[in-house]
Structure formats: C-alpha cells, structure tokens
Amino acid sequence: MRHGEARSTTTAAHPEYNALGTSGWSALLAQSLLAFNVESDDPQHFRGYLRNRKIADVDFIEMATGCHVAHRSADTIARDCRPDYVLCLQVAGVGEFHQGSRTAVLQPGDLTVFDATRPATVVSSAEYRNVCIKFPQRLLRLPRSHVDQLTAARISARDGLAPATGALLMTLGHVMEDISGRTRYLAVRNALDLVSTMFESILDVSGDGGKTERNVIPGQIREYIDEHLGDPELSPAAIASAQFISLRKLQGIFQQNGTTVSAWIRTRRLERGRRDLVSSGELSVAAISRRWGFKTPSHFGRAFKDEYGVTPAEFRREASAG
Template identity: 35%
Template sequence: MLGEEVFRTEAVPAAERLAYWAERMAQTHAPLSLSSDHARDFRASQRVLDLGAVSMWPATIQQVVYRRTPKLIRQSDPDVYHLSLVVDGTGIGRWDDQEVVYRPSDLAINDSARPWEICSGAAPVTSVGLEVPKALLPLPRNMAGHTVPRWAPAREGIGALLAQFLTQLCADTTPYQPSDGPRLGTVLTDLVAALFAQTLETGDALVPEARRRTLILRIKHFIQEHLHDPGLTPADVAAAHHISISYLHGLFQDEEATVAAWIRLRRLEAARRNLTDPALRTTPIHAIATRWGFPRAGCFTRAFRAAYGVPPSDYRHQELASTQAPASPQED
C-alpha cells in the first residue's frame, strides 16, 4: 500500500483547530491566511499520499476562506501549481482579474506565486488536492506563468482522465507499493501538463515523451469506456484517436500486453468483479459476459478459464461461498 498520513483537527483542542489547519496548509501547499465562521471549533480532515515530489491530499473541510497574499508570497513560495478536484460542495475563487465559481466535478487551479482567495460554501467541502512542482511539468517554462487556467472541467477530455485517476487512487491504494509513488506522481504530472496544454491550445508544447504517455492514458480510458462493445478492435481504437494501427501497436510495446490482449484482459477483469458481487449473484453468467463484450458464452468460458484457471461458474461459486458469514452455532 502507498504510504499515507491522516490528519484531523479534532486531534487538537477546539480553540487551536483553525491555526492547526493553517499549519497543515503551509506544509501541504503554501503559507495561507485563514478565516472561518467555525473558528472556535473548526473541523477538517486530510489524507496525504506519498507520491514522491508530487503531493496528493483528499480533504473534507468546514466553511473557510483561504488567502494567498503578496506578503505571504514574498515570505515563501514553493513554486508549485495547486489543483483541487471538487467532489462535494462549492466555492468561489477570486483574483485581481477574475472570479470563478467551483462546483462538483470542477478542477480549481492556482499558482503559488500569484495572489488569490478561495471562499468555500456554507456546507462542508470534499476535494482532492494535488501539488505539482512547476519544475517537473514537461512544458516550456514561459508557457504557463500568468496564463494557467483558473478552472477546468473534469467531465470530459484530459480533465476527465485526471479526475478519474485521482478518484480511483483515493478510493483504493492497496494495489500499489510505496515504491510506486514516484511513478504515479509522474503520471499525474503528465496529465496536469496535458490539461494545461489543452486548455491553452498549445498541445504541441508538450515534450514528446509526455505526449506519448498522455496519449496512452487517453487510449486506455477510451477502451475502458467501450468494453461493452463486442466489435471493439485495435483498428477502432486507432481511428478514434486519429493514429495508424502500426503507431497504436508501437505505443503498447512497453505495456503489459498488446492492444487486443489489453482489451480482453480488461473485459475479463470487469466480468470477474461482477461474478464476485453478491448483489449480482442471481444475474446469469451469460448476461454478465454479454455486458462486457463477450456475446458467445463458449468463448467467454474458454477465455475466463485460461485467465483464472477455472470456469466462471466455479469461480463465482467459490468466491461467493468464501464471503458468506459463517452460520451462528446452535444452542444445545
């Protein structure tokens, strides 16, 4: 599992909680000035995931106003870009030249070298914060600066890829080892660079390797969204991304499998999860297979047995039986 730390303002006396949260923000992002309607008993929590030079921190906070002032910038500037994926709640961001309202599925973006103010709404806000050192972004240094976007949608394009990656990583870190942290940080850095380039319409500014990694992520996201289509082929994937089939195969040379094999693996994995879901125990196996792009039951059974060593019916029976609570002993 990835290394992570959990912080809660309840760990200190009520009167000290807002100051404690200000200290957390100074360590996680940059020195800020804070005020809140709940200053006497401020409630907030934060998980900090270790991703090497990149920092990611899901958090839930009560109403608060954050201010990054010119004086604080002169005192200390970590030279980072901050992005927050809004999961629940609302907020308003203000700069000298702009005001933006943030809602769920929006990405709020700030530059530690620029003054700003963020006011969260009356209801608690849940978000996923991301700190990316500017020096790590594979972009020309003069491209960002004053022109980084203040807001980006997380429902489409690169924003959706970034939001999906953040959400999945927050939900389950168990598949990863601590040594995977820097690699995941690199993936997030590439996605942020691609998001900036897309928003500023300067996609060619991305260095070639960053463009390649981002394209692979986009292709994998496209495949995941179309697993239900039994006719999905590498040719369809290539056409959807305006590249040749040979170029697509070249992109996957260093991946875990070829394009066709990767599609099949993802379909089998999705079907396997459904087979072990107690809520779907009465759903016929052929219906699950069809849902994930296997219209022929025989083909699904053979592919499943080859991947997991047993037929899907046996696998389902074994897994569901192992998750059932043991019966209570009967009294004599």
C-alpha cells in the first residue's frame, strides 16, 4: 500500500476520515489519483479517506469525503499527463462528473468514466463514497475516439453489464489483500476486459435495440483476428479474403476506428503475450512470442517495450512480485 501514512487502517465499509483540510486532500489526490484543486465551504476542517492499491500499471482507489468541488484544469494536466481513464463506481451519496459538454449525475451503483488528459470537475455530496480504477487508455480494446463518447456519461446501475462491473469492482476491493501477486494481476486484467465489453455493448446498441451511428470494428472481424493471432502470416490481405471483403474496405473499417489493421493485430498479440507472462509461468518468453505470432523473440521484446515501457522479462518479474 503506497499511502499508509495518509489513511486510517479501518475498513472501507466504515472509513475513518482524516482531518486533512482541502490543501491536504488536494495533495493526497495528486499523490494517489490525479491532481485536482479542491474547494469546500470549510476548507480548514475538510475531512476525507483515501486508499490506493497499485497492481502493475492499474490503480485501485477507494475514497470517502464530505461536500466539495474538485477541478482538474488544463494547467494541472500539463504537469500530470499519462493518458489514463478513470472508471468511477458511486457507492454512497451523489457525485457529479463534468467533462466537455456532458455531466453525469451518479446515484449509488451508477458508473461513469473520464479522461485524465482533459479538464474535468467532480462535485461531491455529503457522505460521498466512490471506488475508482485508473488505467492506461491503451489497455482498452476500443479506440479513444469511441470512449470519448462515453466520458462523463451516466451508466445506470441497472443497464446491461453495469451491475456485473460494479459488483466486480467492489469484490476486488474486499479480496485484494488476500490474494497473491499473480492472481491479483489476473483479476484486474479480467476486470478491464469486462469494462471493455461493457463499453462495446453501450456503443454497439442504442436504447431501443437498434444500431447506433457509431462505428465499431465488426465482431466477426475481431473474432477472426483473435482466432488467428498465432499465425505469423496473418495479414490484412488474408483477413480481407477470409471475410469476403476488399482490402480497401477492411482498411476503411479500421481507419474509421482510429487505427490500422496491422496496429490492431499487434495490440491484440501484445495483450495475449502480456497475459501469458503472468499466467503461464512455465512458458519461456521465446515460447510466448511464438505462440502469438511474433516471428522472433527479439521482435516481441521490442514491441512489448515500445508498448509497455519494460521488457517482457522485467514485466514478468514485476507482476510476480505483485
């Protein structure tokens, strides 16, 4: 736990607030979540609780506060600009999340997401409690242009996969201390897979059951690529032929989603390899690279470091250590 000095040892179910003042709360947010400027009616006596646990490059955060307003300005972002998303589950009280032209007003059980690279404002009621996960944008299967359509949008506690996503976030909060490093990592990765699936579901289908105007990569194309990731000869031309469409049309589908066919294949291979580095300890890095279609281990190693900032061996050591 990275911030033990700033919180009580009581459980998240009954958090003990710390008398930090708004300046202390701002400092704790900057250290544990993101930089915000905090305002309240009684800044000297502002109290709050925050708990942060980091697993690989994902932060799992629980917080409880009283009434306040937190602003994340462009100047703040310039100093703190890793491209992350923050998915928030409202646990108690009411939270308002403002970003761009949208506002999400969350009741307990509702979810929303915001982009850490853009200005945002959060307004908290009395007895406010929230669970968040902060994670790099590259970990989602969807391109940023589509997730942008969901930022500061309320995802109802009763809609689609929202109940399952909320329940999983709460469960992780309860069991995180009791499971090992590898298991914790896999649990968080599965949670992000569920988040991706929830977002895809929202973007794919409108409220009346019809297709929206948003463009997404068709499921049959995604499935074909995933089924053939291990083939080092997988190429845009092979995919277009298998799907009975022209190469130009295939490329256009991916361009509409802000990516290319080759970039999508590379990302999916790296995601699978990344998971195997944690879950398949008996496999060497070379074997994992072959399993997912990289022609040489050095090609896998270079691509992995470019994407994640560490070598496959370094990542495996860090994940095993928790």
